[in-house]
Amino acid sequence: MNTLGVVGGIVQPVVIVAGAPLLVGVMRQVRARLEGRAGAGVWQPWRDLRKLFGKERITPRGTSEVFRIAPLVLVATTLVVTVVAPFVTTASAINPVADLFAVVALLALGAVALALAGLDTGTAFGGMGSSREVTILALVEPTLLVAIFALSVRVGSTNLGAIVSSTLDDPARVISPVSLLAAVALIVVIVAETGRLPVDNPSTHLELTMVHEAMVLEYAGPDLALVELASAMRLSVFLGLLANLFLPWGIATSAAPLAVLIGVLALVIKVGVLGVVLAAGEVFLAKLRLFRVPELLAGSFLLALLSVAASFFLA
Template sequence: MRNALGYAAVVGQVVAVVAGAPLLTGWMRLVRARLEGRAGAGVLQPWRDARKLLRKEPVTPVGTGPAFRVAPALLVATTAVAAALVPLLSTATPVSGHADLIVVVALFALGTLALALAGLDTGTAFGGMGASREMTVAALVEPTILLSVFALSIPAGTTNIPAIVADALGQPARFASPTGLLAVAALAVAVLAETGRIPVDNPSTHLELTMIHEAMVLEYAGPDLALVELGAQMRLALLLGLLSSLFVPWGIATGASWAALAAAPVLCAVKVAVLGALLAAAEVCWAKVRLFRVPELLAGSFLLALLSVSASYFLNGAS
């Protein structure tokens, strides 16, 4: 029964991320539109856009190689594997032992690298520019994610993410400590950068001076573009889910209980929807920072993550 429950949790996590990611994007667009005084296109609009793109003929630019053709599928695949590892619904799954912090971050980095290589493979100025900017951002974001979660792993004594979440469920006061506050601030900024949101990037513009992610995918069309957009939406949903699992872990199943597993998707959807609404509301009030100020912002988040690790080490060493 435990194995059946674990496999059901893994399948549920992957299905929830794949099917719910476009809905999350539509929800965030709707919240932003309402705050700006517009009606909005509706929550299901990303699925309508994907259906329209899937009906079109794929177009491959002349001179591109395997990197351009493989990148969309690799982006979706790496995110789906990460979704199976991150404890969104349950901490007791058959793959929990492999859900190490470094493995999950490496999967995110592999998807980023695939898109950067695809941008370079086109041989266009926009593709090279976007790839260069993306790798600059990734060089600061990935260490920040590692340090933020590592700060939470020190009290648990392991870098296994399900074990960190299970340990945190028994000590809710930990989130109000200096370690928790610094780590959540650093990880929140890293999520904004990793998903290409304001103030680091603007996903709704193609202006040359501002775009990072969009510059790498300008040459995609049809089903390939649908996969790229789905991969980006999945990364956003998964990172918000990781943020909620680490800092608001209540509702995640920890034992062999079908009732707890049945309630976990609802609670996870509510937490991610709230985080998405807060992010959309913040984007209405924020302005995108200048490109040359982005490294300063990310360096600040890295410093917060480093301080959270130091605080965790000294506080747990003192106790």
């Protein structure tokens, strides 16, 4: 642990927690404008969270502790990732946890906790959403691991900070076949993992199509606020990883205040641009049939495998 890692461990969670709902608001506003609507404004997610946190906590009858602690696990695991992963600084506050396998395991743990909570309610919708979520998770996590592992082969380390630093030292790697294949695979993973179109529609409550919303239908008040905040944070985390693994310029390599400020601004701009592009793309996409989603994710896994093969043959 060094000074840069400590600074990153303090600044990154603050930036992501504060900015994640705002990112969701910006994406909703972009979709609204492109669809010819006025939109509720970029601050609406924060207003919704404030309202939910002020309500009474209600727990469905018959649920166990799994249902009650799942939102806390979801928020906690995502918060740990914001502390250790390279978003604003290349160094990590807890370097061993900044490993590729540890970060992916933490993100998967949060998703599994929410899926178990959906099952714990005993409702048809909760079970249906959990089943679909676990199916998608089983296809997404290997792709995420393999795609980032392809980037780590040439570095000789699975530490995310080392991968980002290596790209900073050799910018030509960004346009290599390894990076391009891994980037496309990661984009598909992010769309599926965060429940965006064409895999899932974040604004629907149609029983036959919803995945994430089906698992959280029984949540209300502060618990629902935690779930919504964690979902927004996970979206920011995935977009931040995508941005810094392939376009790391601007990330702080020293603990100087100006370097850290530039790192924060670079993260905000890159994640904001990616969020706007994702939201704009959703306007022109239709949701895939559920049974076609595995085909899309299998294609992304194949791209990740090709990226690994290219990393060995083109090294």
